[in-house]
Amino acid sequence: MPSPVTPARGMRDFLPAEKRRRDLVLETIRSTYRSFGFDEIETPVVEDSGRLHAGLGGDNEKLAFAVMKRGLDREALQAADTPLDLADLGLRFDLTVPLARFYASHRATLPTVFRSIQIAPVWRAERPQKGRYRQFVQCDIDIIGEPSAMAEIELLSATSAVVEKLGLVGTTIRINDRRILQSLLRHWSVPADRTETALVIIDKLDKIGVDGVVAELEGIGVPTEGLAAQLGELAGATWRTGEAAPAWLDAAAFADLVALRDALPEARLEFDPTLVRGMGYYTGTIFEIAHPDFGYSLGGGGRYDGMIGRFLGSDVPAAGFSLGFERLVDLVELPEGGGDGGLVLLYDRGLDPVALVRLQGELVARGERVRLDRKAKNLTNQLSGLAGLGYSRFAVVRDAGVSAEELEVRELS
Known part of the structure; x- marks a missing residue:
């Protein structure tokens, strides 16, 4: 039985010194993003349950905290087929779904190209462990309405500036494109109805290894002859991979990634065709911040041109980058006596x-x-x-x- 004086499992209290440290890091992130022309917005912590479970959030939908309807009686409880039938609201599991709803609601009053900042807590019913909590802060920037690579260039440039100001040395940005992944799956003869499942499996490569991925792909009916060797080649891919023009590579998508790399010589972009980003709403470029000393990403994002259309009925181009604040804040070294004075x-x-x-x-x-x-x-x-x-x-x-x-x-x- 949990202690009556400890926070709920997977959630934390912060003492004044810890809170000050977090605020100092947050202010660095916020001020840097603002200097690049992004404007901060705020959305409610709850969204309609149907919106949170509309297929926009990938596996995170399964981790959403539901808020039960008011006034439920025994008859309503007995009539429910699933637990979600008892909920009409839920705590947001990320900031992207609320942003899409926000833009659809306020589009008429927003600029043609809207650059937003959201820095706020989100909630997921995770299994708590080091670096993974049930309540945590996300720091998101998004650009809505810009169809060209200009959006990705701005996002990567602004985020690289944040990483530099925080003093994080040795980071790189792994980059890929969903079109390359789709081409790869076609090359492997993955059935169309198994595409998303196969991507989820490939996304686990760093956790379960080549043999684990091959076994799981075989389990969903994917031909696996020679697959282990190909996965090993993919894991060692570099920018020079494009020179060999392998059959699985989408040439147009790769050319777009090369153009991004050339536009951002200071951003340290690395091509990684095994990068998936598990969220099902990504449609093009995807990226993650990697650090050589850690086996997890410090942030990520990509292009999600189809999401806002689910609310508006017509597609609007969109791309975003989310920093993993809880992981970042533990890495940042603040100056001695780095308080706010007084x-x-x-x-x-x-x-x-x-x-x-x-x-x-x-x-x-x-x-x-x-x-x-x-x-x-x-x-x-x-x-x-x-x-x-x-x-x-x-x-x-x-x-x-x-x-x-x-x-x-x-x-x-």
């Missing part, structure tokens, strides 16, 4: 609280961040704790009538 007024017992608050207000009006703390007997420990909260200066107040100019302000070290 002044602590340490006051002696018995001083007039009204006068103390008046002094605090005077300092706040000047733009200071000011905390009132009764001076402890162990001043060294107290100052150390305040430094840990991000404060950088302190002053001891022995007379509540002292003015702001008369304070003897010292640095916290």
